Amino acid sequence: MKYYSYFPGCSSSEGTAVAYGLSTQAIASALGMELIELEDWNCCGSTPYGSTEELEAACVAARDLALAEKTGLDLVTPCSSCYTTLNKVNSQLKEYPDLKAKVDECLAAAGLKYQGEVKVRHLFEVIYNDIGLDVVKSKVVNPLRGLRVAPYYGCQLVRPEPGFDNPWNPQSIDHLIVTLGAEPVPYPLKDRCCGGSLVIPELDLALGLIHKLLESAASNGAQCIVTVCPLCQTNLDAYQDMVNRKFRTKYNLPVLFFTQLIGLALGVEPKALALDKAIVSAEAVLSPYTKVAEPAVQTRGGVTYG
Amino acid sequence: MKTKAYLMIKMERENGGDGHRSAIKELEAMPEVEVVASVSGEYDLVGVAMVDTPKGVAGVANKIQAKEWVKSLHVLRVEPAAPNPFLDEVCSTPGGESIRWCAQCGMCSASCPNVAQMDYSPRKIIALVRAGRRYDILTSNTMWICASCYLCTVRCPKDVKITELMHALERLSTRHGLSYGRATPAMYRAFIDSIKNNGRVHELGMMTRFYLLTLSTGKMNPLATIKMLPLALKLLLRGRMSIMPTKIKGSKQLKTIVERAQALGGAR
Numbered sequence: 001m002k003y004y005s006y007f008p009g010c011s012s013s014e015g016t017a018v019a020y021g022l023s024t025q026a027i028a029s030a031l032g033m034e035l036i037e038l039e040d041w042n043c044c045g046s047t048p049y050g051s052t053e054e055l056e057a058a059c060v061a062a063r064d065l066a067l068a069e070k071t072g073l074d075l076v077t078p079c080s081s082c083y084t085t086l087n088k089v090n091s092q093l094k095e096y097p098d099l100k101a102k103v104d105e106c107l108a109a110a111g112l113k114y115q116g117e118v119k120v121r122h123l124f125e126v127i128y129n130d131i132g133l134d135v136v137k138s139k140v141v142n143p144l145r146g147l148r149v150a151p152y153y154g155c156q157l158v159r160p161e162p163g164f165d166n167p168w169n170p171q172s173i174d175h176l177i178v179t180l181g182a183e184p185v186p187y188p189l190k191d192r193c194c195g196g197s198l199v200i201p202e203l204d205l206a207l208g209l210i211h212k213l214l215e216s217a218a219s220n221g222a223q224c225i226v227t228v229c230p231l232c233q234t235n236l237d238a239y240q241d242m243v244n245r246k247f248r249t250k251y252n253l254p255v256l257f258f259t260q261l262i263g264l265a266l267g268v269e270p271k272a273l274a275l276d277k278a279i280v281s282a283e284a285v286l287s288p289y290t291k292v293a294e295p296a297v298q299t300r301g302g303v304t305y306g
Numbered sequence: 307m308k309t310k311a312y313l314m315i316k317m318e319r320e321n322g323g324d325g326h327r328s329a330i331k332e333l334e335a336m337p338e339v340e341v342v343a344s345v346s347g348e349y350d351l352v353g354v355a356m357v358d359t360p361k362g363v364a365g366v367a368n369k370i371q372a373k374e375w376v377k378s379l380h381v382l383r384v385e386p387a388a389p390n391p392f393l394d395e396v397c398s399t400p401g402g403e404s405i406r407w408c409a410q411c412g413m414c415s416a417s418c419p420n421v422a423q424m425d426y427s428p429r430k431i432i433a434l435v436r437a438g439r440r441y442d443i444l445t446s447n448t449m450w451i452c453a454s455c456y457l458c459t460v461r462c463p464k465d466v467k468i469t470e471l472m473h474a475l476e477r478l479s480t481r482h483g484l485s486y487g488r489a490t491p492a493m494y495r496a497f498i499d500s501i502k503n504n505g506r507v508h509e510l511g512m513m514t515r516f517y518l519l520t521l522s523t524g525k526m527n528p529l530a531t532i533k534m535l536p537l538a539l540k541l542l543l544r545g546r547m548s549i550m551p552t553k554i555k556g557s558k559q560l561k562t563i564v565e566r567a568q569a570l571g572g573a574r
Contacts, residue, residue, distance in 0.1 A: 010507040016546045040555045042505040047454045048494035049501065051476040054400065056567040060501065063556075063563055084456075096400050106566040110559045159456035160469065167460040193419045193455035197497075200516060201489035202451055203530070209419055209453075238537055277544045 002130055004121075005071045006035035007064065007086070009079035009230065010043050016238070017079075017230030019274035023259040024078050024123060026272040030139060031131050031262075035076065038068055044085040047197065058099060059106045061089040066107055066114035078123040078259070080156035080229035081196070086120040087161070122157055124228045124258060125164050128172050133179045141267040143181025144289050149261065150222035150253075151177055151184050152213070153191040154232040167191075173226065176258060180265040189216040194235040203242075210235055211243045214251045223285045224254040226261050233257060238279050254282035264289055308356055310340075310387035311363040314380040315351045315370060329375055338366045340406065352382070360384060392440040395478065401470025408432045414458035414468045424448040428458055428468050431475070444482060449475040450490040489526055492519040502564060505554030510547045513538070 012021035028035045041064050049057035064086065068075040077083050093100045093116055100116075107114055127136065151173035158170045165172045170191055174184040194213060195206030213236065217225050227233050237255040244251055255278065263273040270290045275282055283290075317329060326349055333342045333353050341354045355366045363384055371379045396402040408429075415427035425446040426434060434443050452472040459469045476491070485491040496515040500507045517534075520526035541547045554560070 011509065013506075014548045014552065015507075015509045016541060018546055042554055042556070042560055043501045043507050045501065046497070046507075047473070048497040051449075051473040052480055052491075052494050052498060053567075053572065054473075054477060055570060055572050056564050059563045059567045060560070063560060092400050099400065102567070102570050105570065106563045109566040110562040112559075112563075155453075155455040155457070160459045160467075162460070191457075193453045193457070196453050196455075197493065198451065198453050198490065200513065201493040201520075205420060205423055205451060206453075238541060242537070277546055279540055279544065 001029075001032055001034050003034045003036065003073055004076040004126065005068050005073040006037045007041055007044075007068070007075055007077040007079075007082060008037065009077055009082040011230040011234070012078055015230075016234045017257075019277040020078055020230050020233065020257045020259060022272070022274040023257055023263050026268050027259055027263045027266060030266050030268065031127060031136065033126070033131065036071070036073070038064065038071070038075065041067065044082045045089075046081050046085050050085065050088070055099070055102055055106075058089050058092060058103050061086055062093070062103050062107055062114050063110075063112060065090060065118045065120075066112040068118045069114055074119045074121050074126075076121050076123050076126050078228070078230070078257075080122065080154055081231060083120060083122040084156040084160070090116070090118065090120055091161075122228070124157060124172070124176075127262075128176065129164060133175060136176070136262065137179045140180060140265045142265050142289060144261070144265050145181050147182040147285070147289065148185050148221055148223045149177045149182045150187055150217035150220070150225045151190055152217070152225050152227045152232060152236070152255075154227060154229045155191070155193050155196070157228050158191060173228065173258065177226065177261070180261060182261070182265075185217065185220050185222040187216045187220040187222070189213050194232045196231050196235070199235050199239060204246075206235065207239060207243050207246055210239055211247050211249070214240065214243060214249070214253055218251055218253055222253065224256055224282060226256050226258050228258050240280050252280060254278060254280050254285055256282060307389065308358060308387040309360045309363065309384060311355045311357065311366065311384045312382040313353045313355060313367060313370065314345075314382050315353060316377045316379070317349045317351065318375050318377050325375060329373075332373065333370070334407070336366070336369070338362075356387060388438070390436070390438040392438050392443075393435055396435050396471070396474055399474040399477070401467040402474045404464075404466045405432050405435060405471055407464050408436075408466045409464050411463060413461050413463060414466075417457040417461050418452075419455060419457070420451045420453060423451055428452075428472075432466070432468075432471070435471075441484070443475060444479040444484040447488065448472070449479065450485070450488050487523075489520055492516055492523075495519060500551070502561070503553075503557075504551045505557045505560050506552055508548070508551035510538075510542075510549065511551055 008021045011017040045057040045060040153170045158165045158167045177184040195209045199206035233255050260273045330342050333339050338355045340356050343352050412429045415421050415429045421427050426448050449472040456469050479485040493516050496512045500512045517531045
């Protein structure tokens with residue numbers, strides 16, 4: 001069993017991406033991960049805080065880092081925005097001593113201390129590197145044979161830092177899809193932007209980006225899209241209807257979290273994967289894979305038996 | 307006042323190819339040198355150096371002339387450098403310093419998914435910062451429709467952190483009160499208020515506050531808000547929006563941290 005400090009982020013804990021948090025918990029122990037939720041974490045600040053007041057933003061993220069440092073474990077988050085934000089603050093504190101001194105002072109005022117030792121990691125990267133696709137493959141009891149899945153990397157898993165995958169042509173989600181027995185659909189826009197939180201203030205702009213993505217995935221034969229980011233899932237899923245009305249299209253592409261796809265292949269019961277939270281229903285596409293006679297792993301309320 | 311000098315550097319002819327590239331790198335590494343450009347069709351270079359006094363030009367010229375690959379050096383022009391406080395302001399923010407080495411190749415603009423809707427493309431924004439056009443930049447829409455996708459940043463051949471620059475410009479625009487009339491800063495405001503109140507973002511509360519902020523100042527059409535209701539309802543019915551916010555236990559602690567940061571007056 002591998003132990004991690006877990007940072008769900010606001011949307012995956014009880015917001016628009018609650019299915020991401022639930023499905024993460026549902027597959028964690030089956031994959032040999034113990035995700036211990038960081039006690040009393042706060043929002044990382046994301047892009048809005050960093051783009052408004054930089055010292056406050058760094059301090060808000062530093063509180064989480066300071067709390068995580070006490071656990072002595074790597075801090076794992078399923079959210080690409082939390083991942084980028086916490087990582088950015090972490091490296092800024094190393095690069096800019098003046099900023100570090102001020103952040104230290106602010107943390108000290110609240111009785112906290114951060115020495116810069118925490119490693120911030122994305123859940124996908126942890127499963128890909130620490131658990132390994134070999135282990136994932138060995139647990140597959142319900143291979144998703146014939147399912148054509150479009151891997152959607154989004155922006156902030158592979159950028160801005162060249163990390164575990166190639167930022168120009170990422171491949172890791174494609175590999176995961178193959179591991180689960182499904183077929184990755186190549187399409188040119190797999191790492192392009194969905195608009196992120198701009199969907200709120202600049203709806204038309206974001207709908208244009210979402211439309212291009214859906215078109216690229218659908219025209220290349222995808223039956224569903226799999227994503228690693230709560231914002232991407234919400235934009236592609238919840239706004240699909242608006243795209244259809246605006247551009248007179250008829251997309252009906254379910255958008256799954258990668259944790260849900262893993263869960264299906266591992267034979268976790270669909271209810272525990274919160275597939276019913278999606279607005280574009282995945283029922284028709286997934287029906288050949290959801291009726292497993294005897295699931296190897298039964299999950300109830302996030303606890304795994306068997 | 308600082309002095310700007312334009313230097314013509316002729317190179318030894320056998321110094322082509324890699325030698326040419328390493329010469330440019332060597333010059334760029336000098337703290338006084340701002341920009342180096344190749345003279346088309348020749349192996350020669352033009353360098354722009356920034357020094358404190360006109361006398362300092364000789365020092366830089368001697369340093370360059372001492373390099374073994376330099377055949378001859380001519381000072382083309384010496385002029386007082388116009389102060390550019392805006393450039394200094396941008397450069398003093400984390401990530402902003404990198405715009406000094408932008409080569410204006412335009413890779414950022416070609417990579418940007420939202421460039422068609424921007425008042426100025428990312429490349430142009432950098433040129434305008436260098437030209438000191440503070441008001442034009444800080445009232446433009448460019449940084450507010452940057453989606454932080456970082457495609458420009460990973461593609462930039464000069465490692466300019468363009469996305470960070472956009473964030474820096476957003477901060478400056480807000481700080482100087484020039485973001486008025488735009489919807490993105492209102493969304494940021496609602497987002498941050500939610501963090502300050504609860505420690506976490508409560509999406510329903512944040513959205514409601516955003517629409518109230520924008521409707522009350524006429525930034526958004528009431529019809530656009532009504533159009534969002536069916537979507538909000540769908541999310542609510544599927545349990546994807548919590549009605550009540552979750553307040554963290556350490557919200558007082560967070561408040562103390564934020565207030566101290568405010569008392570320190572920002573990162574600089």
